[in-house]
Amino acid sequence: xxxxxxxxxxxxxxxRTEFRSRELLSTTIVFVLIVVVVFSFTFxxxxxxxxRFGPGLLWMAFLFAASLxxxxxxxxxxxxxxxxxxxxxxxxxxxxxxxxxxxNTLFLLVTELLMLPVFAALFNVSxxxxxxxxxxxxxxGSVGIxxxxxxxxxxxxQARMRELLLPLLLLPLLTPILVVSTEVTVRLMxxxxxxxxxxxxxxxxxxxxxxxxxxxxxxxxxEE
Amino acid sequence: MPAAPEPPIGLQVDQVExxxxxxxxxRNLTLSIPAGECVAIAGRNGSGKTTLLxxxxxxxxxGKGTVSYSGSPDSHRPxxxxxxxxxxxxxxxxxxxxxxxxxxxxxxxNPKKRVAELLGEVGLKDRKDSLVRTFSRGMRQRVAIAxxxxxxxxxxxxxxxxSGLDAESGAWLTAHIRKLRDSGCTxxxxxxxxxxxxxxxxxxxxxxxxxxxxxxxxxxxxxxxxAGAAS
Numbered sequence: 001x002x003x004x005x006x007x008x009x010x011x012x013x014x015x016r017t018e019f020r021s022r023e024l025l026s027t028t029i030v031f032v033l034i035v036v037v038v039f040s041f042t043f044x045x046x047x048x049x050x051x052r053f054g055p056g057l058l059w060m061a062f063l064f065a066a067s068l069x070x071x072x073x074x075x076x077x078x079x080x081x082x083x084x085x086x087x088x089x090x091x092x093x094x095x096x097x098x099x100x101x102x103x104n105t106l107f108l109l110v111t112e113l114l115m116l117p118v119f120a121a122l123f124n125v126s127x128x129x130x131x132x133x134x135x136x137x138x139x140x141g142s143v144g145i146x147x148x149x150x151x152x153x154x155x156x157x158q159a160r161m162r163e164l165l166l167p168l169l170l171l172p173l174l175t176p177i178l179v180v181s182t183e184v185t186v187r188l189m190x191x192x193x194x195x196x197x198x199x200x201x202x203x204x205x206x207x208x209x210x211x212x213x214x215x216x217x218x219x220x221x222x223e224e
Numbered sequence: 225m226p227a228a229p230e231p232p233i234g235l236q237v238d239q240v241e242x243x244x245x246x247x248x249x250x251r252n253l254t255l256s257i258p259a260g261e262c263v264a265i266a267g268r269n270g271s272g273k274t275t276l277l278x279x280x281x282x283x284x285x286x287g288k289g290t291v292s293y294s295g296s297p298d299s300h301r302p303x304x305x306x307x308x309x310x311x312x313x314x315x316x317x318x319x320x321x322x323x324x325x326x327x328x329x330x331x332x333x334n335p336k337k338r339v340a341e342l343l344g345e346v347g348l349k350d351r352k353d354s355l356v357r358t359f360s361r362g363m364r365q366r367v368a369i370a371x372x373x374x375x376x377x378x379x380x381x382x383x384x385x386x387s388g389l390d391a392e393s394g395a396w397l398t399a400h401i402r403k404l405r406d407s408g409c410t411x412x413x414x415x416x417x418x419x420x421x422x423x424x425x426x427x428x429x430x431x432x433x434x435x436x437x438x439x440x441x442x443x444x445x446x447x448x449x450x451a452g453a454a455s
Contacts, residue, residue, distance in 0.1 A: 002331070005328075006329055009325065009328045009329050010329070013314070013317070013325050016317075016321075017314065017316045017317065020316055021316055079315070080310050080311045080312055080313060080314070080315065081308060081310035081311075081312050082312055082313065082314055084278075084283050084306065084308075084310075084312060085306070085312035085313070085326065085371065086329070087283060088281065088283070088304055088306055089326055089329040089330050090329055223284065223285050224278070224283065224284050
C-alpha cells in the first residue's frame with residue numbers, strides 16, 4: 001500500500017508541475033503536429049494509401065514525441081538533486097518509476113488524442129467507428145513506450161552525451177511495440193475493421209514483462 | 225525545535241570502498257559514530273567527504289564494505305535527514321507544496337500541521353505560498369532544512385550546508401544545528417574549513433584521498449583537523 005500511496009503522491013506532483021509550466025506538453029504537441037503535417041505533404045494521402053501507411057507514420061510521430069518527452073523526466077530531478085530526496089523519502093524506489101511512467105503515459109495519451117483528429121483530417125481517414133479499439137491500442141502502446149522510455153531516461157540521465165543516448169537506445173528497444181501497434185492500428189483502419197487480439201495480447205505482454213523487470217531492478221538504475 | 229522522538233541511533237561504516245573509474249573516493253574506510261554524537265568531517269576538495277555522507281545515507285552503494293545503523297542490518301534504513309549544498313526541493317513548487325509533498329511521501333502524521341510548524345520554525349510562514357525559485361539562497365536552504373526535518377529524523381547529514389550563505393543565514397544555520405545537536409540527534413556534517421558550525425562538533429575527522437588520517441575529540445588537536453581543509 002505504501003508503494004501505491006507514494007506513487008500517487010509522486011504522480012500528483014508530476015502532473016502539477018507539468019500543468020503549471022506546460023513546457024513539455026506544449027512543446028511535444030507542437031512538434032508532433034509539425035511531424036504529422038510534414039508526413040501529409042510527403043505522401044499523397046488518398047484513402048487507400050492512408051490506410052496502409054498512415055498508422056506507421058502516426059506511430060513514428062508518437063515515438064518521436066516520446067523521445068522528446070521522456071528525456072527530461074529524470075534530468076529535472078538532477079537540477080536540485082531532488083532524486084536523492086525522493087530516494088530517501090520513499091520506501092520502495094519503484095514508486096518513483098511507477099509515478100513517472102503513469103505521468104509519461106498520461107502526457108503521451110493527451111498528445112496522441114489531440115493528434116488523432118488532425119491525422120484523420122489530413123489523411124482522410126475516419127476513426128470514429130473504431131474508437132474503443134484505437135484507444136485500447138494507444139493506451140497499451142503508450143504504456144510500453146513509457147515503461148521502456150522511463151527506464152532508459154533514468155539510465156541516460158547519469159551518462160555523458162545523455163541527449164544522444166536516449167533516442168539511440170529507445171528506437172531499437174521500442175521496435176517491437178512500434179511494429180505491433182502499427183499492425184493493430186492498420187487492421188482497425190481497414191474497410192472491414194476488427195481488433196487484432198493477438199497484437200493486443202503482445203502489447204499487454206510487453207508492458208507486463210518490462211514493468212516486472214523494472215520492479216525487480218529499478219532501484220539499481222537510480223543509484224549513482 | 226522538535227526533539228528526536230525516537231532514541232538517537234549510531235552509525236557504523238565498516239571497511240567501505242568506493243571507486244569512480246580508477247579513482248578511489250573512499251578507501252577501506254571504517255568509522256563508528258555513537259548515538260547522539262555530532263561529528264564534523266574536514267578535508268580538501270575531492271577528499272571523499274560528500275561520498276562518505278552519501279554512502280552513509282545509502283544514496284550511494286559502496287563497492288565494498290557495509291553501512292549499518294546501531295547494529296541493525298543496513299536494509300533497515302532509519303529516518304534520515306540529509307541537507308546538502310543542492311537544496312533537494314522543487315523550484316516550480318511553493319515552499320508549502322514542497323514540504324507537504326515530502327511529508328506525504330514520508331508518511332508524516334498530520335502533514336499540514338507539521339509543515340505549518342516547520343515553516344514557522346525556519347521563518348518562512350509569510351512566504352509559504354511563494355515559488356521556491358523566487359527565494360534567495362538562504363531562504364532555499366531554510367526550506368531544505370525544513371524538508372530534512374519533516375519526519376523528525378534521529379540521524380542527520382549535513383554536506384557543506386553553509387556554502388553560499390551570507391553571514392546572517394550562516395548564523396541562523398549554526399543556531400539551528402546547535403538545537404538539533406542539543407535535542408539528541410546524531411549529526412554528521414562535512415565542512416570545508418574551520419567555521420562557527422565546526423565549533424558545534426564534539427568530534428572531528430579529517431579525510432584525505434578517501435581515508436581517515438585524523439580522528440579526534442574536543443581538545444588540543446581539534447582545531448588542527450580543519451587547518452588547511454579549505455585549501
